């Protein structure tokens with residue numbers, strides 16, 4: 833999917849059409865997006881489970897999707913972020929479309 837680097841869009845904060853820069857957000861990993869999710873390092877530390885034997889409050893088996901479910905999807909949905917050049921605020925797209933990769937030209 834080829835996209836331009838900048839477009840004119842409606843800014844919900846300025847309430848008028850301004851130029852926006854487009855960026856595709858990438859998944860940063862569970863430890864960054866959900867810092868206190870089950871089995872994450874900060875949560876284990878907060879619960880005081882760093883000592884002793886065992887798997888420190890994590891699940892003994894991996895998530896079911898990783899070993900039981902096949903037919904994995906080949907593409908990912910885009911997660912575009914539009915940054916207004918006038919106010920500098922960022923807002924997201926309404927709906928993602930499936931593509932293998934996003935190219936900015």
Ligand SMILES: [Zn+2]
Pocket residue numbers: 843844845846847850916917918919920921
């Ligand atoms: Zn704006």
